[in-house]
Amino acid sequence: MSRKVVVAGVVSAAMFASALTARQVLNRTSYEVAKVVDGDTFDTSEKQIVRLASVLAPEWNQCAGNDAKSLLEKLVFGKKVYMKVIFRDNFRRLISVVYTKEGSVNLKMIASGMAYFGGGYDYGGMREATREAKAKKLGIYSPECVQDSNPKQPKCVIKGNVKLDSPVNLYRFPGCGQYNNTQVELSKGDQWFCTEAEAQKAGFTKGSDCFDKTWHPGQ
Numbered sequence: 001m002s003r004k005v006v007v008a009g010v011v012s013a014a015m016f017a018s019a020l021t022a023r024q025v026l027n028r029t030s031y032e033v034a035k036v037v038d039g040d041t042f043d044t045s046e047k048q049i050v051r052l053a054s055v056l057a058p059e060w061n062q063c064a065g066n067d068a069k070s071l072l073e074k075l076v077f078g079k080k081v082y083m084k085v086i087f088r089d090n091f092r093r094l095i096s097v098v099y100t101k102e103g104s105v106n107l108k109m110i111a112s113g114m115a116y117f118g119g120g121y122d123y124g125g126m127r128e129a130t131r132e133a134k135a136k137k138l139g140i141y142s143p144e145c146v147q148d149s150n151p152k153q154p155k156c157v158i159k160g161n162v163k164l165d166s167p168v169n170l171y172r173f174p175g176c177g178q179y180n181n182t183q184v185e186l187s188k189g190d191q192w193f194c195t196e197a198e199a200q201k202a203g204f205t206k207g208s209d210c211f212d213k214t215w216h217p218g219q
């Protein structure tokens with residue numbers, strides 16, 4: 001799954017994508033799912049790769065990643081799947097709003113707290129579903145996935161944040177201006193680090209709000 005490419009594609013698709021009703025979609029050709037890749041991508045028996053439009057699920061090795069994949073399998077396996085294809089991306093995937101007779105698969109993934117609303121076009125109330133999932137602390141918004149402190153290694157307090165809209169990932173430690181306002185969202189690829197060297201080796205850059213400060217373990 002390539003998050004940055006998909007987000008850009010969904011934004012451009014919003015200019016021409018009008019949402020179909022479930023009834024209109026169910027009158028279309030149905031497909032059978034052969035394999036679920038992760039929480040937002042699956043292959044059909046026709047060897048098409050389908051990516052859920054405006055949906056960003058965590059990778060399999062991130063918090064709630066396996067749960068997201070399991071939910072998508074539950075929603076689409078053994079059922080007739082219908083698609084409103086928005087566009088084909090650079091990886092030849094069909095970026096689509098996917099339905100079964102039970103409703104929108106895209107919306108259910110977000111409402112369950114198993115995927116983020118990827119921005120761009122809101123298909124069927126994704127923003128509202130996101131607000132409700134956050135309020136209930138479901139899935140990717142649970143304390144297991146969104147952390148202010150490190151429950152496993154309390155002395156490793158450096159927060160590394162993946163920036164989906166920037167090529168630069170940042171880390172912060174106590175004393176940095178935005179440290180207390182920064183959360184570690186493990187479903188997005190954020191990480192805890194024990195040392196600055198460890199964060200830098202992982203590809204993270206010190207936040208500008210840290211100025212000329214240096215973090216020393218145990219301080």
